[in-house]
Amino acid sequence: MRNRFRDVAIAGATAAVAVFLLVAVRPVAGQAPAVARPQTAGQAPATVQFPANYKAPRTADGKPDLSGIWEAMVTADIDVQDHDAQPGPHADIMGAYGAWPGGQGIVEGGEIPYKPEALAQKKANADKRMVVNITPDSQRHDTGDPELKCYLAGVPRSNYLPFPFQIIQGTEHIMMSYEFARGLRTIYMNENDKNIPKEAPADSWMGWSRGHFEGETLVVDSAGFLPYTWFDRAGDYHSDSLHVVERYTPVSPYHMMYEATIDDPQVFTRPWKMSFPLYRRMEKNVQLVDFNCVEFVLDMLYDQYSKKPGK
Amino acid sequence: MSNRFGVTSSALGIVLATVLFTPAFVAAQAQSGAATKPADTKTAAKADTKAAKPWTMPRLPDGRPDLQGYWTSISYTPFERPAKYGNREFLTEKEAQDVFNEGVKSSFDGGASGAADAVDDPNSADFDFKTYGLSPWQNGVKPNMRTSMVVDPPDGRIPPLTPEAKVRLKGKTQGYFTADTGLGEAWNGVVHADHAQDLGVGVTCTALHGGPPITSGGYNSGLFIVQSAGYVIIETEYGTENRIIPLDGRPHPSANIRQWHGDGRGHWEGDTLVVETTNFRPENTFRNANADTLKITEYFTRTAADKIEYKFTIDDPSTWTKPWSAVVPLTPIKGPLWEYACSESNNDAIQILVGARNAEKAAADKPKGPVGVPISQR
Numbered sequence: 001m002r003n004r005f006r007d008v009a010i011a012g013a014t015a016a017v018a019v020f021l022l023v024a025v026r027p028v029a030g031q032a033p034a035v036a037r038p039q040t041a042g043q044a045p046a047t048v049q050f051p052a053n054y055k056a057p058r059t060a061d062g063k064p065d066l067s068g069i070w071e072a073m074v075t076a077d078i079d080v081q082d083h084d085a086q087p088g089p090h091a092d093i094m095g096a097y098g099a100w101p102g103g104q105g106i107v108e109g110g111e112i113p114y115k116p117e118a119l120a121q122k123k124a125n126a127d128k129r130m131v132v133n134i135t136p137d138s139q140r141h142d143t144g145d146p147e148l149k150c151y152l153a154g155v156p157r158s159n160y161l162p163f164p165f166q167i168i169q170g171t172e173h174i175m176m177s178y179e180f181a182r183g184l185r186t187i188y189m190n191e192n193d194k195n196i197p198k199e200a201p202a203d204s205w206m207g208w209s210r211g212h213f214e215g216e217t218l219v220v221d222s223a224g225f226l227p228y229t230w231f232d233r234a235g236d237y238h239s240d241s242l243h244v245v246e247r248y249t250p251v252s253p254y255h256m257m258y259e260a261t262i263d264d265p266q267v268f269t270r271p272w273k274m275s276f277p278l279y280r281r282m283e284k285n286v287q288l289v290d291f292n293c294v295e296f297v298l299d300m301l302y303d304q305y306s307k308k309p310g311k
Numbered sequence: 312m313s314n315r316f317g318v319t320s321s322a323l324g325i326v327l328a329t330v331l332f333t334p335a336f337v338a339a340q341a342q343s344g345a346a347t348k349p350a351d352t353k354t355a356a357k358a359d360t361k362a363a364k365p366w367t368m369p370r371l372p373d374g375r376p377d378l379q380g381y382w383t384s385i386s387y388t389p390f391e392r393p394a395k396y397g398n399r400e401f402l403t404e405k406e407a408q409d410v411f412n413e414g415v416k417s418s419f420d421g422g423a424s425g426a427a428d429a430v431d432d433p434n435s436a437d438f439d440f441k442t443y444g445l446s447p448w449q450n451g452v453k454p455n456m457r458t459s460m461v462v463d464p465p466d467g468r469i470p471p472l473t474p475e476a477k478v479r480l481k482g483k484t485q486g487y488f489t490a491d492t493g494l495g496e497a498w499n500g501v502v503h504a505d506h507a508q509d510l511g512v513g514v515t516c517t518a519l520h521g522g523p524p525i526t527s528g529g530y531n532s533g534l535f536i537v538q539s540a541g542y543v544i545i546e547t548e549y550g551t552e553n554r555i556i557p558l559d560g561r562p563h564p565s566a567n568i569r570q571w572h573g574d575g576r577g578h579w580e581g582d583t584l585v586v587e588t589t590n591f592r593p594e595n596t597f598r599n600a601n602a603d604t605l606k607i608t609e610y611f612t613r614t615a616a617d618k619i620e621y622k623f624t625i626d627d628p629s630t631w632t633k634p635w636s637a638v639v640p641l642t643p644i645k646g647p648l649w650e651y652a653c654s655e656s657n658n659d660a661i662q663i664l665v666g667a668r669n670a671e672k673a674a675a676d677k678p679k680g681p682v683g684v685p686i687s688q689r
Contacts, residue, residue: 067539067541138656171379173379175544175553184546184553184650186648188647196647201649204650287555294517294654295515298508301657302507307505307506
């Protein structure tokens, strides 16, 4: 015979658990929710949620201070979508040194919404990512991953390269200096500065960026991109219509949540987002150490013009 | 020689008049720092009454001087002092006008450094910078009362090399165009270009005008300075290079870390920002100094709304018999700076290598000698 009290007790317990989960799992805007699990002896403690009202220390002019050296830990530079580990180029020589790790993607929703013909271009890019043909004109950019050539990584790839970057926050400008190829972005923060054009005066590799704070979040709006950068080594790319809106939100003294909305109607069917955490580099006296990388690619870029042996 | 560019001599006069005879020019000279009095004190007195209101140092919220903004180091002032001035540090006002006039006029005759033959020589790699808006007078150059940039030693000339440096630098070709190929003096002025590693750090876009020190280049001498609570960042337009200087008193890294523009450490002495840089890479040292022993100290002092007095001291006991110093005026320009993506569209490297291959073909039947690409001797 069914025990009504047991049924009620089970229903009550289920309801209690449901209420517990609803209360405990409280996403902060822009983040994936932490999962709260009831404590059981022998298990790891429940994941600690960042304090919901975290406010970064302020600069002297009262803005959230994003200064410091930051670095991503994701493998998105290899592929912004989910990817397995793979052998790198010349595995016969490079072995595990040159192999590429697998990783989970940073694209919200999982897949980049390419137009069909653009998806074909992405695949062609990937097939030819190692092709280097440096001619004295813009055709040099027609094939091959620019990262391989130590070219500037553009936006947002510069932020998820496996290299640190430094944010230096002035009152009217936020500078972002990247260890990879010493790339530099100037974020113009004063909308009333008549000397600074609202639109990019000329297209560039790192784009033209204007920023402002919305509460605790730095919002950066960038356009004026040359079409030569890629989003990763998997051939994901954009056109010169690229428009990126980034949001940088400190959530602890050591973590900054980052998201970038990609809008490029020539290539994608709709805007889409990438997001991942940035981590503060905490080592004592940490600094950027040059990764000039031009010196490492001279043979690769120019060997077709070298003197041939025996001549 | 006819002027191809539609600029009449009356336009030249307007350029000179606008720059030379405004109160700003005279006032700027009068407001130089205490140690640098202009030769003509009557003009200085006149300037004081013309100046609108007394200038006060702009300051950041922490009280430190605000050096931020866009500046140029471009100048017609020679680096070392012409012998005729002896130990004289300053020009008269007329002499300063003449130096400036001569610089602007040279720009109209052709080329960034003013050689008159640049436009007409089809074999010259040089071209007329003003058609690209790159001439100094198009880029904020201002008259300077100094006879030279070098101020110490008192004769305005770089001190002699040490005996050790004379040996080390004999026949050394390392520079903007050529790497240190060890080929000797016969190759001075000719780029030996078997492969890209033979080319200099400038031509390969490995290291450009990032400094230190800041000097006057032919063009693209713009700088952008931003200050945060613990750092100063100096962006140089030529190559969009940038150096980040911490102000927190941390030590330099060990000699196992060498940077293409050295490693800088800054602190304030009163209202002067002092930056000491060491840890240079041997492939890129100022005037081929010894990277192991070179220390460059820079002093930034804002002396007016429109002037930073910038001084640098070169200290390398294994290269020069004593430390020596120069003052390069920094004057404001309108921003912003544009991106200079150098390696991304480097055609120079290709053309020099192709030129060397062509020179080899042409020299195939001729006696051996340096076969490469001549560097213009302007």
